[in-house]
Amino acid sequence: MKMNQNSAPVYEALQKFRNMRVVPFDVPGHKHGRGNPELTAFLGQQCVAVDVNSMKPLDNLCHPVSVIREAEMLAADAFGAANAFLMVGGTTSSVQSMILSACKRGDKIILPRNVHRSVINALVLCGAVPVYVNPEVDTRLGISLGMEREQVQKAISENPDAVAVLVNNPTYYGICSDIKAIAKMAHDAGMLCLADEAHGTHFYFGENMPVSAMAAGADMSAVSMHKSGGSLTQSSLLLTGENINSGHVRQIINLTQTTSGSYLLMSSLDISRRNLALRGREVFAKVVSMANYARDEINSIGGYYAFGSELINGNSIFDFDRTKLSVYTRDIGLAGIEVYDILRDEYDIQIEFGDIGNILAYLSMGDRPQELERLVSALAEIRRLYEKDKSGLLSQEYIDPEVVTSPQEAFYARKKSVPIKESAGLVCSEFVMCYPPGIPILAPGERITKEILDYILYAKEKGCSMTGPEDPDILNINVLV
Amino acid sequence: MELWFSEFHAPDVKHSIRVNNHLYSKKSEFQQIDIFDTPEFGRVLTLDGNVILTERDEFIYDEMITHVPMSVHPDIKDILVIGAGDGGVVKELARYDTVKRIDLVEMDPMVLEACREYLPENASRLDDDRVYIYFDNALRFIRRCKDEYDLIIVDSTDPFGPSEGYFTREFYGSCYNALHQDGIMVNQQGSPFFRHDALAMQRSHHLIANIFPVSRVYQAHIPTYAAGYWLFGFASKKYHPVDDLDPEKWLKLNLETNYYTTKLHVGAFYLPAFLERMLMEVE
Numbered sequence: 001m002k003m004n005q006n007s008a009p010v011y012e013a014l015q016k017f018r019n020m021r022v023v024p025f026d027v028p029g030h031k032h033g034r035g036n037p038e039l040t041a042f043l044g045q046q047c048v049a050v051d052v053n054s055m056k057p058l059d060n061l062c063h064p065v066s067v068i069r070e071a072e073m074l075a076a077d078a079f080g081a082a083n084a085f086l087m088v089g090g091t092t093s094s095v096q097s098m099i100l101s102a103c104k105r106g107d108k109i110i111l112p113r114n115v116h117r118s119v120i121n122a123l124v125l126c127g128a129v130p131v132y133v134n135p136e137v138d139t140r141l142g143i144s145l146g147m148e149r150e151q152v153q154k155a156i157s158e159n160p161d162a163v164a165v166l167v168n169n170p171t172y173y174g175i176c177s178d179i180k181a182i183a184k185m186a187h188d189a190g191m192l193c194l195a196d197e198a199h200g201t202h203f204y205f206g207e208n209m210p211v212s213a214m215a216a217g218a219d220m221s222a223v224s225m226h227k228s229g230g231s232l233t234q235s236s237l238l239l240t241g242e243n244i245n246s247g248h249v250r251q252i253i254n255l256t257q258t259t260s261g262s263y264l265l266m267s268s269l270d271i272s273r274r275n276l277a278l279r280g281r282e283v284f285a286k287v288v289s290m291a292n293y294a295r296d297e298i299n300s301i302g303g304y305y306a307f308g309s310e311l312i313n314g315n316s317i318f319d320f321d322r323t324k325l326s327v328y329t330r331d332i333g334l335a336g337i338e339v340y341d342i343l344r345d346e347y348d349i350q351i352e353f354g355d356i357g358n359i360l361a362y363l364s365m366g367d368r369p370q371e372l373e374r375l376v377s378a379l380a381e382i383r384r385l386y387e388k389d390k391s392g393l394l395s396q397e398y399i400d401p402e403v404v405t406s407p408q409e410a411f412y413a414r415k416k417s418v419p420i421k422e423s424a425g426l427v428c429s430e431f432v433m434c435y436p437p438g439i440p441i442l443a444p445g446e447r448i449t450k451e452i453l454d455y456i457l458y459a460k461e462k463g464c465s466m467t468g469p470e471d472p473d474i475l476n477i478n479v480l481v
Numbered sequence: 482m483e484l485w486f487s488e489f490h491a492p493d494v495k496h497s498i499r500v501n502n503h504l505y506s507k508k509s510e511f512q513q514i515d516i517f518d519t520p521e522f523g524r525v526l527t528l529d530g531n532v533i534l535t536e537r538d539e540f541i542y543d544e545m546i547t548h549v550p551m552s553v554h555p556d557i558k559d560i561l562v563i564g565a566g567d568g569g570v571v572k573e574l575a576r577y578d579t580v581k582r583i584d585l586v587e588m589d590p591m592v593l594e595a596c597r598e599y600l601p602e603n604a605s606r607l608d609d610d611r612v613y614i615y616f617d618n619a620l621r622f623i624r625r626c627k628d629e630y631d632l633i634i635v636d637s638t639d640p641f642g643p644s645e646g647y648f649t650r651e652f653y654g655s656c657y658n659a660l661h662q663d664g665i666m667v668n669q670q671g672s673p674f675f676r677h678d679a680l681a682m683q684r685s686h687h688l689i690a691n692i693f694p695v696s697r698v699y700q701a702h703i704p705t706y707a708a709g710y711w712l713f714g715f716a717s718k719k720y721h722p723v724d725d726l727d728p729e730k731w732l733k734l735n736l737e738t739n740y741y742t743t744k745l746h747v748g749a750f751y752l753p754a755f756l757e758r759m760l761m762e763v764e
Contacts, residue, residue, distance in 0.1 A: 346650060347650050348649070370618060370643060371646075377620045377652065377655055380624045381624075381655065385654070
């Protein structure tokens, strides 16, 4: 970092603005909260008073030239990027802008199948065609891992016309591919390397973390500041490297981003970036030590397996994010989603998600040891009270998708609705996923198989929250005519 | 000059005590600890601004949380006390020769230090050789225990601070698991009077009643606590707090008390109608 990271230009401009007591004859209509006393009482005067519109002293997110531009330069400096863009439409908008900047209709993009739905949504928007690299699967844990270098190389060699390779850095479970090697392979083949770092903000600031995308030489990265970075929900950053034309990226962002960017979100990005740059190292050392402690405690209960860096194998698990607290639960005879439900319903503990075999508790800068003790004790109690025979639990296998047509073609093609149970063999035109983690089981354009249907029905039965299809009950599914 | 300590018992109710001297004020890793010297209540210990004990009325709390279970269970040898860094509960328990071991788990070593220095009477039995002191989070301590204790006394602060974890299902469940098959758990159950306290009281009663076969609530009058009216929970795997009381046996011990009597013991379980209704709602 070369710039003075003590400053927070958007935040400072808002403070100044507040002290000037400017008379608002502009939007928003609540006028610093006066027009909506109930909202003001709920959110607080401090908060609504800075929910304001773009104006000269506060810059404009669509075409930043002053304080927003400075905040973006500071963010770029802090993250080691050439450019950074403040984003207010969630990391979904960062991912979509990244893909729309890199691909156009008909272009191929190489990516692992365990991408977030926002990635495939971007393909629906731009018409690019996915080339999936089979992520390795840990058969015991039932989770998708990273991409192996050889598999990526094979995909690149077989698709020399592809324009980009996308890497999850890390996956929801904290698993990293060898992004540095993958970025080099992509560049050697004249392709861009893109990173989904929705779960990787802390890689830029913590010590002994997996390598960040920018440090690994990737060209663009979507970073969820609102996850481990501590900013408000829906705020995010898009980072770009030296080889990317930032003016083009700005144009792409402006295709879909609001023209009324929220200053609450932008100031939260600014303040959080400053905090990370100044104190990130200590903050994340604390998170890692809490996660390590919790792993040891959970593993000493017996029956559970809280996995960590022992999984690292140099390739499909090139590195592991030690701040992630994932616990394999099937050995106590409970699906992860069942433990997730019991924790919430019986113990008032809300964790990030449960899938078939695992739960994930999200640890961050906001956690304290006493709450961790509650989580560990609750898990010990759940084992004591609910442990079952583990036979009869379905294991989670990677199901290799058969891409019949591009997501965009499938999404816009003529389709009909059929009962899901009778859909085997047909081509799906919509998404089916468990949420969270929001990784599609089926994406538009993929062949529906019996295996996939079994999995969907099992996940539904175990209580996974399924989303995607037009039919909210997921009894019917849209398929190509 | 007038110097007063004030504590909000509810958002619109304040209780004040005149102070002669502010003897101790330190912030630990967990909480703000203060000790005052006062004309009416003697020395007063507060944590995060909440009165924990006063020299004048601590006997009520300490006697009621100990003698009630001690006179019901016929043979208490192993006891776990959670919180209670001031030593008052241990002071009462140590009067029973039949007790073999008292494990005291307090999260904050500074509370103990402060009490040893400024409330020496309360802390007088902490050095008894049956007392083992552990500075630990009680949730962490207790999830390692199974079938170990005859009695667990939960002497925690309010459910709105660092002790929040001691009012949870995982905590009460771990206590159940740590008790022998005829074990008893007694906890401070807060006050039923002001709304905020009443909801917390109902919540913890609900959790305990779902875990222990016997779960009853009893009351005492404690002037410096919210509304001057305090509750204790009596949860047990086997013994009923009134039916299994053995007054003769306890009287033979010849323990002199200032609040507890075996008659009051029975009476303390007879609750006002509004409180009976509140408990019934969540049972």
